[in-house]
Amino acid sequence: MDFDNDAILSQVEELAKQRQWPRLREVLAPLPAADIAAILSELPEDRLPLLYRLLPKELAAEVFVEMEPEEQELLIRTFSDTELKEVLDELYVDDTVDIIEEMPANVVKRILQHADPETRRSVNEILKYPEDSAGSIMTTEFVDLKKTLTVKDAIKHIRRTGTDKETINYCYVTDPSRHLLGIVSIRTLLLAEEDDGIEDIMDTNVVYARTMDDKEDVAQTLSKYGFLALPVVDTEDRLVGIVTVDDAMDVMEEEATEDFERMAAILPTDKPYLRTGVLETVKSRLPWLLLLMLSATLSGIVINSFEESLATYSVLIGFIPMLTGTGGNSGSQSSVAVIRGLSLNEIDFGDLCAVVWKESRVAVVCGVLLACANFVKLLLVDRMLLQNVDVTIPVALVICLTLVCTVFCAKVVGCMLPLLAEKIGLDPAVMASPFISTIVDVMSLLIYFAFAALILGL
């Protein structure tokens, strides 16, 4: 079904206005949880608790997980203790952790008070891990098996305990001290003979992550191998949780968004665009704008120191935006290509020479072709068509030689900076166009005035 949320939304609004609660329940209940959450978030806030209570218990918990933190908080505040406990019992541990991380302290306290002891223990364990670690996105609810079981007993075990697990697609075989011995997929289990031993059918070449690994690397690993879940072990090699593919997809999306933001000189925010307030947006954008604005002073100083020469050869001024712009674009092409290569693990710092060599050759070809195109354009359009007599062949030569050198420097700097940033532990995405452009502006002006001095004798 392709759910037409807009049509359903107006139907829901209408039914809510007419207070037709049983009908409303019938409309909402068949929808996927994510869509119900989206619909509820469009309705006036004071309706939310009432509408939420219409949902069947299990579905209600699924919808709760999909809601925005503000709505979750509103609901928790209106929940009775029994209602809160009911919702918490239905949640998976990793979802509970996600919710807790967004709530104010008094709400967190109330949640932990009403969670069962086992959940509380797991929540506290996951909360221990740093924000970007594998530990922070794992769930502790997985199926574990002993290696001495037969397939038949294993399936019995899964049938008995499986309802509370986030996934039963993989079962993890552990020894008594919880070391990971192997993995059996539910597929292997189903396709095996009933009296096969788990030990004989398990896969012992297990790819795993460590609790302190970067969550981005974990998502990359899941994607690279096409796994549905990855086991996570602690510093003593004991299995403590698993990261499932849906969480990995969320991480990939978040990280891509952060990279996009950094590359556009925005400090990363984790809220959807329209839900971020004006002041919050200003806070994420102003620091870089300010920094880049002030560093543009450098370009100003370069220009001012050639002010007198420019006054005599004023034709040169008009080409400044074209030269700095082309330099900036060339540099940002290289830097973005390298930044993306880094985040997909296609290249690393060891490839520095190969990258610089490649970019140099690309730069020479691009620079020379652009310069030729520009030379023809200067003589045909500017000189002949627009009758600008100041555009002489020496002037055109200055502009075109500047172009070749600027493109070269821009591409080499553009490809090196992200690699160097990665090496010293900065996020390479910061080294994208806004930053590169500011550096390239100064470089291209210096090159421009150097050629002008050389050829025009300024």
Add this chain to the structure above:
Amino acid sequence: MDFDNDAILSQVEELAKQRQWPRLREVLAPLPAADIAAILSELPEDRLPLLYRLLPKELAAEVFVEMEPEEQELLIRTFSDTELKEVLDELYVDDTVDIIEEMPANVVKRILQHADPETRRSVNEILKYPEDSAGSIMTTEFVDLKKTLTVKDAIKHIRRTGTDKETINYCYVTDPSRHLLGIVSIRTLLLAEEDDGIEDIMDTNVVYARTMDDKEDVAQTLSKYGFLALPVVDTEDRLVGIVTVDDAMDVMEEEATEDFERMAAILPTDKPYLRTGVLETVKSRLPWLLLLMLSATLSGIVINSFEESLATYSVLIGFIPMLTGTGGNSGSQSSVAVIRGLSLNEIDFGDLCAVVWKESRVAVVCGVLLACANFVKLLLVDRMLLQNVDVTIPVALVICLTLVCTVFCAKVVGCMLPLLAEKIGLDPAVMASPFISTIVDVMSLLIYFAFAALILGL
């Protein structure tokens, strides 16, 4: 296990040199297929067919899927007919399609000749669909069940046919004319009673895609609902295939890369950075550089038409890079935020007013704060510290008013262009910094000279 591919690579190279084939097989066989493919691709090409033949048959097929097209082609050319048939028999249909799409015609012909008739039919069906459609990334190998089966019979059916299916995590219930009636997850199946009817336990609220849907939307849907697979129906509502989450992750990664490239004025390529040749890279970068360079002529024309005024008030020249740069950065912040919102389906064209209203307010706050900071800097640093007597209060006023107006126009244009592009069917990502900067350059110069004329009487 965290595989240390570099260490293994040197071990493999050493063993290959010593021709210790059985030992080599022992080293490679326990590794995940993706890692073996990565290792083999690092070795000299002429070794590849020999090393590949060391792998156990089933693993060999998995490794084959993970290889780069050039290596696959090389191997296929060295395969005997029997070897080719063996590999093809082990591949899933969607992988076969992926390989075929990259091969030259004579290799494709040979592959289709040696595939079994059933596979050939499926391959040809998938190849029918356009490149970006759901149909092109689906697999036709899924588990289907009749609604009249019991759980016990269904499990029997899966055990009999499951080995050839790409996933058994979801089973699809269809009627005799192949219309999709419902879905049963393997988890529901395992946790149900043996004599329950499939009809009673299946979920009939099925989210599905259509063969012609955009593959990016399909990936978004899988991610949004946290599904492991999505059924795909044809125009007559018959179930023809499924898209699995691993393919969806690849699509998400590819689309993010394409967006990054478009936003940096690069024509999208689908090869890893270091595997793209110099000329290929030039081809993907030169067109936009050329176009943007030529459109920068406009800025030049604006400056030239104020050449004489600039000659008298030459202090104004030095601030051009700062003004155009800040404008460009402001615009690219807005455009990137909107582009990302569009590709995550957080906003659409209907939000145009809300977006413009938000950006206008952000722009006013940012613009005024930047202008104030700049005013103080102009008087304290430029006038007092650097003793630049040309920086008078009227000049500072011109610069700061230009800043406010430029930031405002840049942010409004920056947020509108991607939405308009989406509306008329262009890729919004093209409307990112390079394009925006070129427009903003002209705008900011016009604003600058207008204020200069007004206040300084140029």
